[in-house]
Amino acid sequence: MLEIINRTKEKFRLTDLKKQRSDLVFFAVPRKEAVKIITYLRDLENFTHLVLITAVDYPELNRFQLTYLLHNYNNAVSIGIKIMIPRNKAEMDSIHHLWAQAATYQRELREMFGINFPGSPGIEENFALEGWDDIPPMRRDFDTKAYSEKTFFPREGRISYDPREYMKVKLYPEDKEE
Amino acid sequence: MENSIFLTILYAVISVIFITVYGLFLNGVVIKIVARVHGRFGPPVWQPFLDIIKNNAKRTMISHGIMYFLGPVFRITGGIGTYLFIPAIYGSVMFSNLSFSGDLLLVVYFIFFGQLGMALGAGESGHPYSAIGVSRGLSQMTAFEFPFALSIVSLVIQYQTLSISAIVAAQQGGILNWTMITNPLATLAGVIALLGMNMHSPFDIVIAPQEIPIGPPTEYHSAFLGMLQTNRAIFNAAKLILFMNIFFGGATNIFLLILKTFLIYMISVVIGVSFPRFRTEQSIRFFLKYPLLIGILSVVISIFRQGV
Amino acid sequence: MENNNKPVNLGLSAADRELFCEALPVVRKPLQNFIEKFLNWARANSLWILGFGTGCGAIELRPLMTSRYDMYRYGIAPRPTPRQSSVFIIGGYASVKTLKRIVRSYEQMQNPKFVIALGSCTINGGMYWDSYNTINRIDAYIPVDIYIAGCMPRPEAIIAGFGKLKELILAGKGEGANKYADNFEWYKANQRKIIKDWNMPDYNW
Structure with a gap:
């Protein structure tokens, strides 16, 4: 694992290196170099398995963090590559030519x-939401409860408890008297 | 003479009602038996009646065109036609139906008439599963028709007649005169073909519930489906009566008929609950291998025994 | 419920439009005599179900067919096509995407038809009540005869629900299809409110 990281470090500029487990390392790379590094890891370091691509929204930093998780079957090690992209121009290079x-x-x-990926096949098509016309629902400034109440027909009579307070009363009623 | 034609029609109507009720109860009993084999209780034996009443009582119906409409009509014509040309009970005026001396060929034709009509109707419904079911059904039909036709040819050579009544008459007088004993190879080929016709497992590739949900009648609903279900009962019982007549000595009274057809149907049912389904090409290969050879052998033996 | 010569099926392409019927559903009044009672008895004892396996409900529906629960002894049988079935089972939460399929399947069933909705999600959204994509109550979009509460209801509860449905049909109250035809515009308005890309026919025969 260490050798792989060192070899990669020689060629590319890796920041924010973090060893999560003995077989899992995360590092951040600039957006421009990301596809190059992924290609390098796939072709020369045997990271042949794309485990997942995911995103995290940081509205306070005005950024998205994209995470690519790659796996190497020979050494049974994984690498997570983090890429920060600006929130107002959310665009990333597609890697569909590496993994379909x-x-x-x-x-x-x-x-x-x-987040747009220009050139990715079928990128314009609907995935799970057919005919969505609001802001993308996984962004953190999207209020899903308000949207649900506005769009669907909430039925009367739902009571919500704070789970912590509720279970405290339920499980330890004697504590309440103190 | 005028009296007799009306009497014949009256008898035929009674006979058809009898066969419908009997066929539906037979289905109900078989569902019950299959459920017991699975370790379940199963529905009551009159469940097929309820299903038919319910289907006919649906308030709306839609049609996909003329052939779609005619499909079930052809099917039930095939079913009733098959039955009416078979003398159900030997020596009974009421249940001899409309049979005349050349009826074996006609019956063999009628068995396949309904399925062709259904194929056209289901084809017009435009559902892809219907088309797949139809192509499976017709190819399997072509396959099991070989041993069936050969066993019929063997019988015709053996008895030198095409009349079902004459074949039954020749088998009277004890179990040793039955075709089952006198021509076992033809019986074997015929019964294997019956397995294919009855569409129980392993030959239920047309319905194939897990593959092509229900096959040809996917789009049929309401009264169309009710008609198809009624036909299934009639047609099933008619086939059993035909086989009872030509292979198992016929029946001289109604109880013997019920007993014999039930036992013949049990062959299909027992094999059905014991074996998983064939694939289409497996089923066709099966029919074109040993059953076909047995059929050819039975024809050859019949020819030698007749000294033709 | 006349058509008023309004243009219909605008969501479809011009080539597809002529494949679909433009007529709206009509109310078929039940007969008010003993025949209807007899027919209702047959309907109640021959419930052919169309299982719509959204969410976790489908997994509780499967054991019903097995030897342990054996729903066939009550005349309840699974049926693979909406055309032939008379009971529509919605097996849990429905998203906007699945609602389109639910509506189409429901409309393809023949009158009289009954709907059973399983689980809390169909009643008020259940644990997904504030989700952006889970509809909260299914009876705003299609008429529901029986709700079976639970998360998920056990097979015994589902069988009990079928018993209730049977009582409902015997009492002549299982007229969901007529209710749908009667309030067609209200149901359509609700459906259109959340199905924003309406690329299906207005009414599926």
Whole structure:
């Protein structure tokens, strides 16, 4: 694992290196170099399995963090590659030429986060939401409860408890008296 | 003479009602038996009646065109036609139906008439599963028709007649005169063909519930489906009566008829609950291998025994 | 419920439009005599179900067919096509995408038809009540005869629900199809409110 990281470090500029487990390492790379590094890892370091592509929304930083998780079957090690992209120009290079199934992840990311991947096949098609016309629902500034109440027909009579308070009363009624 | 034609029609109507009720109860009993084999209780034996009443009582119906409409009509014509040309009970005026001396060929034709009509009707419904079911059904039909036709040819050579009544008459007087004993190879080929006709497992590739949900009648609903279900009962019982007549000595009274057809049907049912389904090509290969050879052998033996 | 010569099936392409019927559903009044009672008895004892396996409900529906629960002894049998079935079972939460399929399947069934909705999700959204994509109550979009509460209801509860449905049909109250035809515009308006890309026929025969 260490050798792989060192070899990669020689060639590319890796920041924010974090060893999560003995067989799992995360690092951040600039957006421009990301596809190059992924290609390098796939072709020269045997990371042949694309485990997942996911995104995290950081509205306070005005950024999305894309995470590509790759797996190497020879050494049974995984690498997570983090890429920060700006929130107002959410665009990333497609990697569907490396793994065909990446196109599906990219369709999902475009629909759920609004991150565009120009050139990815079928990127314009609906994935799970057919006819969505609001802001992408997985962005954190999207208020899902308000949307649900506005769009669907809530039935009267739902009571919500704070789970912590509720279970405290339920499980330890004697504590309440103190 | 005028009296007799009306009497014949009256008898035929009674006979058809009898066969419908009997066929539906037979289905109900078989569902019950299959359920017991599975370790279940199963529905009541009159469940097929309820299903038919319910289907006919649906308030709306839609049609996909003329052939779609005619499909079930052809099917039930095939079923009733098959039955009416078979003398159900030997020596009974009421249940001899409309049979005359050349009826074996006619019956063999009628068995396949309904299925062809159904194929056209189901084809017009435009559902892809219907088309797949029809193509499976017709190819399997072509396959099991070989041993069936050969066993019929063997019988015709053996008895030197095409009349079902004459074949039954020749088998009277004890179990040793039955075709089952006198021509076992033809019986074997015929019964294997019957397995294919009855569409129980392993030959239920047309319905194939897990593959092509229900096959040809996918789009049929309401009264169309009710008609198809009624036909299934009539046609099933008619086939059993035909086989009872030509292979198993016929019946001289109604109880013997019920007993014999039930036992013949049990062959299909027992094999059905014991074996999983064939694939289409497996089923066709099966029929074109040993059953076909047995059929050819039975014809050859019949020819030698007749000294033709 | 006249058509008023409004243009219909606008969601479809011009080539597809002529494949679908433009007529709206009509109310078929039940007969008010003993024949209807007899027919209702037959309907109640021959429930052919179309299982719509959204969500977790489908997994609770499967054991009903097995030897342990054996729903066939009540005349309940699974049926693979909406055309032939009379009971529509919605097996859990429905999203906007599945609602389109639910509506189409429901409309393809023949009158009289009954709907059973399983689980809390169909009643008020259940644990997904505030989700952006899970509809909260299914009876705003199609008429529901029986709700079976639970998360998920056990097979015994589903059989009990079928018993209730049977009582409902015997009492002559299983007229969901007529209710749908009567309030067709209200149901369609609700459906159109959440199905924003309406690329299906207005009414599926």
